[in-house]
Amino acid sequence: xxxxxxxxxxxxxxxxxxxxxxxxxxxxxxxxxxxxxxxxxxxxxxxxxxxxxxxxxxxxxxxxxxxxxxxxxxxxxxxxxxxxxxxxxxxxxxxxxxxxxxxxxxxxxxxxxxxxxxxxxxxxxxxxxxxxxxxxxxxxxxxxxxxxxxxxxxxxxxxxxxxxxxxxxxxxxxxxxxxxxxxxxxxxxxxxxxxxxxxxxxxxxxxxxxxxxxxxxxxxxxxxxxxxxxxxxxxxxxxxxxxxxxxxxxxxxxxxxxxxxxxxxxxxxxxxxxxxxxxxxxxxxxxxxxxxxxxxxxxxxxxxxxxxxxxxxxxxxxxxxxxxxxxxxxxxxxxxxxxxxxxxxxxxxxxxxxxxxxxxxxxxxxxxxxxxxxxxxxxxxxxxxxxxxxxxxxxxxxxxxxxxxxxxxxx
Amino acid sequence: xxxxxxxxxxxxxxxxxxxxxxxxxxxxxxxxxxxxxxxxxxxxxxxxxxxxxxxxxxxxxxxxxxxxxxxxxxxxxxxxxxxxxxxxxxxxxxxxxxxxxxxxxxxxxxxxxxxxxxxxxxxxxxxxxxxxxxxxxxxxxxxxxxxxxxxxxxxxxxxxxxxxxxxxxxxxxxxxxxxxxxxxxxxxxxxxxxxxxxxxxxxxxxxxxxxxxxxxxxxxxxxxxxxxxxxxxxxxxxxxxxxxxxxxxxxxxxxxxxx
Numbered sequence: 001x002x003x004x005x006x007x008x009x010x011x012x013x014x015x016x017x018x019x020x021x022x023x024x025x026x027x028x029x030x031x032x033x034x035x036x037x038x039x040x041x042x043x044x045x046x047x048x049x050x051x052x053x054x055x056x057x058x059x060x061x062x063x064x065x066x067x068x069x070x071x072x073x074x075x076x077x078x079x080x081x082x083x084x085x086x087x088x089x090x091x092x093x094x095x096x097x098x099x100x101x102x103x104x105x106x107x108x109x110x111x112x113x114x115x116x117x118x119x120x121x122x123x124x125x126x127x128x129x130x131x132x133x134x135x136x137x138x139x140x141x142x143x144x145x146x147x148x149x150x151x152x153x154x155x156x157x158x159x160x161x162x163x164x165x166x167x168x169x170x171x172x173x174x175x176x177x178x179x180x181x182x183x184x185x186x187x188x189x190x191x192x193x194x195x196x197x198x199x200x201x202x203x204x205x206x207x208x209x210x211x212x213x214x215x216x217x218x219x220x221x222x223x224x225x226x227x228x229x230x231x232x233x234x235x236x237x238x239x240x241x242x243x244x245x246x247x248x249x250x251x252x253x254x255x256x257x258x259x260x261x262x263x264x265x266x267x268x269x270x271x272x273x274x275x276x277x278x279x280x281x282x283x284x285x286x287x288x289x290x291x292x293x294x295x296x297x298x299x300x301x302x303x304x305x306x307x308x309x310x311x312x313x314x315x316x317x318x319x320x321x322x323x324x325x326x327x328x329x330x331x332x333x334x335x336x337x338x339x340x341x342x343x344x345x346x347x348x349x350x351x352x353x354x355x356x357x358x359x360x361x362x363x364x365x366x367x368x369x370x371x372x373x374x375x376x377x378x379x380x381x382x383x384x385x386x387x388x389x390x391x392x393x394x395x396x397x398x399x400x401x402x403x404x405x406x407x408x409x410x411x
Numbered sequence: 412x413x414x415x416x417x418x419x420x421x422x423x424x425x426x427x428x429x430x431x432x433x434x435x436x437x438x439x440x441x442x443x444x445x446x447x448x449x450x451x452x453x454x455x456x457x458x459x460x461x462x463x464x465x466x467x468x469x470x471x472x473x474x475x476x477x478x479x480x481x482x483x484x485x486x487x488x489x490x491x492x493x494x495x496x497x498x499x500x501x502x503x504x505x506x507x508x509x510x511x512x513x514x515x516x517x518x519x520x521x522x523x524x525x526x527x528x529x530x531x532x533x534x535x536x537x538x539x540x541x542x543x544x545x546x547x548x549x550x551x552x553x554x555x556x557x558x559x560x561x562x563x564x565x566x567x568x569x570x571x572x573x574x575x576x577x578x579x580x581x582x583x584x585x586x587x588x589x590x591x592x593x594x595x596x597x598x599x600x601x602x603x604x605x606x607x608x609x610x611x612x613x614x615x616x617x618x619x620x621x622x623x624x625x626x627x628x629x630x631x632x633x634x635x636x637x638x639x640x641x642x643x644x645x646x647x648x649x650x651x652x653x654x655x656x657x658x659x660x661x662x663x664x665x666x667x668x669x670x
Contacts, residue, residue: 214519218532220539273527274516277505281513284502291500292514293485352504405503405557 042397043345043361050365054372061372064249071246072184072321074360074367075255076101079314080338081359082266083307088342089270090300091283091351092148094307096137096155097338101315102330103159104130106166108316109173109325112180119179123316130312131305133159138304142297148304156335164327172326175319182254184321189251196252197239200260205232255317259360262313267356279303283351314338333384340387341366344394350402365390413476415440415610416461416492416579421470423456430456431467431634438579438610443601445621446614448631449654454614457631458581461612462494463487475578493572494581499564503557507549508538510556511571537574545570545603548596562593566600579610586620598624618647632656 054061080097087094108126111117117125137155141148167173175181188196208228215222223231246252270276278299281289290296318334319325341362347354369390373383414437423431431453438444448454459465460472463484472481474490481487487494501510512534519530538552547566549559556567565585572580582601586594601624604611615621621628622642630637630653637653651657 214532215535218536220532220535268526272529272531274518274529275527277509277513277516277529280505280509281502284504285500287498288500288502289513291484291496293488294514352502 043358043365046344047361047365047368050368050372054368054375058372058375061375064245064247066371066375068187068246068249068251068253070364070367070371071256072253073371074363075184075253075259076314076318076321077334077338077341077367078259078359078363079262079317080311080334081341081363082262082356083310083314084339085342085347085354085356085359086266086270086279086303086310087148087307088339088347088349089279089283089352089354090303091286092141092300092303093152093339093349094137094148094304095152095335096133096159097152097307097311097314098335099156099159099163099330100130100133100308101311101318101334102325102328103133103163103166103315104312105315105319105329106163106173106325108180109175109319110166110168112177113173113175119177122177123180126316127309127312130308130310130315134305134308135301137308138301141304142300160331163330167325167327172324174324176323180316180320181323182320183258183317184253184255186254187251188254188257189247193243193247193252194240196257197243200239201232201236204235208232255321258317262310263356263360270356275299275302280352283353285352333387336391337366337370337387340391340394343398344390346398348398348402349395350398412439414438414473415475417473418457418460418467419471419473421457421460421467421472423453423460423465423467429634431460434470434631434634434636436461436629436636438612440578440610441605441608442627443605443611443613443625445625445628446612446631447616447618447621447628447650447654448637451633452631452654453634454631455583456634458494458583458612458614461487461579462492462581488575491576491578492581493575493577493579495565495568495572495583495585497583497587499568501556501564501568504555506555507542507552507559507567508535510567511538511541511574513571515574541570541573544607545573545600547600560593561589562596565589565593565597569597569600569604573604573607573609577609579612580604581612581614583614584616585613586615586617594620618650621650622647630654 051062060066080101083097084094104126107129108122111125112119112122133155137148137151140146140151164171205228208223208231212222212228243252270279278289278294281292281294282296282299286296289299315330318329322329342354342358343349343362344365345358345362347358347362366387369387370383373386417435417437419435421431421434421436422429434453434457436446436457446454446457456465460467463481463486466482472479474492479486479490481490484494502513505513508531517530517534518524519528519533535552542549542552545566547563547570549563549567556564559567569580569582569585585597585601589597598620601611601613605626613621613625625642628640628642628645628650630640630650632654633656637656640650640653
């Protein structure tokens with residue numbers, strides 16, 4: 001009976017296998033856009049729209065000088081956003097990243113400027129302080145099962161106090177250490193910038209070819225050479241394009257190179273490593289992850305440690321650009337912009353969906369809006385309302401996509 | 412033939428409720444056993460004892476002929492007892508390959524190992540092969556699981572239990588909430604698990620499904636074994652009366668009053 005049942009089935013299977021990929025291929029893109037997937041495509045279109053509007057409103061917007069400014073403005077926030085993406089992927093939130101960035105920058109500044117530490121140990125101390133804060137908050141969240149929203153809200157207030165304490169009576173520390181100043185003050189122009197871009201393109205091409213080779217060796221369908229060529233060409237176009245534009249002014253800022261390097265590394269961690277897969281699994285279905293043997297709490301704590309450490313890195317970049325740490329460092333709207341960026345660029349607030357690149361893309365969108373409105377000399381009232389409106393729109397799109405998915409999933 | 416998994420005299424009490432009393436159960440390789448009973452008969456408790464979630468108060472857990480101490484789900488998994496829960500425990504945001512290997516991800520060899528890189532190619536290949544042996548049809552192994560149909564999701568959940576070299580698969584209500592075509596898909600998959608020589612335990616309320624796919628029917632009633640029937644030698648009426656206790660004597664009714 002079993003052989004009789006098994007025999008005809010492979011035929012139907014091959015017939016289906018031939019039919020179904022075609023069906024998938026034709027509708028997949030449309031379907032995914034409709035379901036709110038392909039967030040990066042949506043945000044690219046949005047970005048082009050924003051740039052077009054501001055260019056029409058003010059012809060200084062798309063100049064090399066302004067674009068260099070823009071890239072410096074987004075570097076610190078984007079760095080903090082990388083950590084926010086990790087936390088959001090987990091389905092949690094960290095409201096303390098803004099103030100932690102200020103506190104860790106203050107720790108670094110006080111050690112370097114008032115206690116005579118060298119730049120590298122000072123920066124390391126700031127980042128370690130961030131890691132310790134993340135360890136503390138993550139442990140509380142997992143040990144007592146308190147929503148991360150509440151724990152990090154307490155952190156937001158508590159670390160503000162710690163910031164005032166560290167800064168002492170003067171309330172501000174100026175940064176004069178050349179190594180730290182150079183983080184945001186270094187620009188690569190000419191040959192150096194072009195070599196950096198060439199290295200990026202070459203690395204991307206090599207990794208694409210390697211992935212293709214692996215898939216072919218395993219006997220799987222792989223991207224065809226023209227597809228690989230188009231992808232590499234696109235990366236080359238963007239990389240060399242950015243260098244060509246920025247080179248007309250001061251050049252490629254080191255801060256932007258650092259941000260992109262961090263984005264690439266953490267994108268790799270999320271998409272290509274076991275740890276990243278576990279983060280996505282916990283964000284998608286924590287109970288399923290637990291039953292599959294994933295140590296859910298360890299993953300959670302690690303992500304909180306990373307988020308706070310990245311916040312510290314962002315705070316240090318900020319301090320380097322502003323040449324000072326003061327009582328308002330890490331405060332104001334920094335936290336909300338750092339969270340709004342990834343959400344605008346398609347990282348879900350509900351966990352499990354999103355990419356590290358959304359930190360950079362979302363940072364660009366928010367940064368462009370803020371920078372463009374500054375150029376137009378719009379009042380703060382308008383800026384806040386516009387930024388709030390953009391964030392609300394992004395969150396609505398995210399929530400609507402989730403509702404559609406849930407409805408579709410039940411069919 | 413020695414049963415693959417056997418329980419002898421298993422009892423389990425939750426406070427005042429005697430969920431299981433002295434139950435014997437066994438499943439052989441290449442056999443599908445249906446576990447049926449009314450609500451509260453102890454089906455879920457029995458399965459949770461088998462999957463290691465509950466520890467029995469009394470009784471013996473034997474696997475492959477020898478007594479084992481199962482102290483938790485990890486022990487059962489290590490023996491080769493895989494459980495597919497009714498809620499499937501899938502991550503909707505991940506694709507089929509990622510779900511199949513969740514918790515057992517493979518890392519690349521060679522220099523890429525230093526980077527802790529996942530071996531996606533190898534996992535995708537194994538996933539495609541596994542799904543092919545089971546004749547599970549999916550649009551793509553890279554499809555997000557949240558976008559699959561109920562039957563496909565159930566199939567993925569069942570297939571996942573085979574990644575870890577399972578010998579016994581426990582299925583909790585695999586056809587509940589599925590349409591006719593999808594139910595047929597899942598039942599066909601259960602038959603293929605039997606062909607692969609696995610021991611399969613199916614909990615179900617649906618006697619039509621049970622009669623279509625199982626070899627033996629194990630009836631639980633009020634925490635006791637009410638009978639084991641070969642599918643060929645029994646009728647639906649007999650099973651129903653065993654489930655409801657219609658043919659049982661005063662002793663059974665007496666116990667019912669105690670509860």
